[in-house]
Amino acid sequence: MLTTAQRATIVPSTPPSLPRLFLSPTRSGRAVLDGGWWARSWDPVAELPGLLLALVARYGPIRQVMLNSVTWNSRFRRLAVGAGVVRMGWFASLDPALLIAITDRGDQLDVLVVPPDTGAATARRAMTMAADPMNTMRAPDILAAMPAAPRNGPDPHAVWDNEGGHTVAGVARAHPSELSVVRPG
Structure with a gap:
């Protein structure tokens, strides 16, 4: 059941x-797919307006967005974007x-969501593949096909050295300016 706050139209403060x-x-x-998007976090209020x-x-105007309800860290019914309001749909069954x-x-746009902690080179390859008009792979298959690469932030698979208290493998960080919006047409 949704709370009163979740039923309200969310107006981003930034x-x-x-x-x-x-x-x-x-x-x-x-x-x-119609393209690929690499979010910076799982916060929909911070990520979705841009x-x-x-x-x-x-x-043209977007009337509804559907996302996985488990992955994102909050849910709400409506989001104010520019001069409009977008209805949100949250589904555990959506990939x-x-x-x-x-x-x-009434046009449906399907966009690959690249996880925020994905390395820059891997994210770029995934988004490029998703935006290719000849692509016939589905979103989860594109992510599964990407080679393992360093992720941004701590490596969840790094081993903590019980002698020296450091990780065995270093982690490369991507610079935030490595990717930008591509608006063809």
């Missing part, structure tokens, strides 16, 4: 961030690697 987004230059009937403004600029946006015209 300006939207520039999304790390690659979109397909054309909508192909053959393509499975993404949605980029999608609105490309495809965490997929965001579905529905335009006012």
